[in-house]
């Protein structure tokens with residue numbers, strides 16, 4: 690789905706709430722001009738497609754972050770089901786392989802310019818190099834991210850999820866049009882929590898991130914809309 694908005698908000702607010710009303714209260718304080726929204730595994734498991742449609746109907750671009758990873762046929766069907774929800778972006782794990790990603794790409798062809806952006810997850814931003822090694826991958830995170838991003842581009846995906854720490858490398862290697870979606874964003878002074886490969890919003894934009902996923906620094910703030918405004922202003 691291409692941008693129909695005049696503005697192109699860079700921040701994607703990660704709605705990770707156990708309570709649907711809490712999420713809706715936050716959403717009521719946000720606007721589609723100031724941010725996009727992400728629904729992940731927690732809220733989708735609790736509240737399902739109905740909650741996604743609520744956000745789409747409210748005019749927000751929605752990133753459905755379910756990180757599909759399965760056999761090609763199953764992933765293709767799941768990606769097509771996501772397109773039916775009218776989401777703006779959907780993702781699959783790039784480590785599922787080129788054939789799986791090609792099947793996902795093909796499943797979106799019938800949707801034409803209404804198809805969501807299709808993005809490959811590379812190495813989770815919560816992972817350190819040591820943790821990656823423990824999974825059997827002996828490359829550094831940057832090397833593994835680049836390898837998976839190359840496969841994602843080969844399969845025709847629109848971009849990848851990576852950490853902003855890898856953004857300048859990927860922009861240099863894969864060009865300006867391949868979208869980089871970067872979680873692990875932490876404004877200076879905020880808690881890293883379980884994230885490990887982090888950057889501030891200003892650093893992420895300077896490194897070449899196209900979209901910055903920000904969850905807890907906004908959703909757990911006393912005034913989430915004010916924090917979002919501050920982040921948007923810091924990136925101008």
Ligand SMILES: O=c1ccn([C@@H]2O[C@H](COP(=O)(O)O)[C@@H](O)[C@H]2O)c(=O)[nH]1
Nearest residue numbers: 703729812813814872873902903904905
């Ligand atoms: O590599 C990844 C992929 C996805 N995520 C998701 O982004 C948000 C980040 O939330 P914070 O509260 O800002 O840490 C969360 O929904 C993750 O599931 C990621 O962090 N890293």
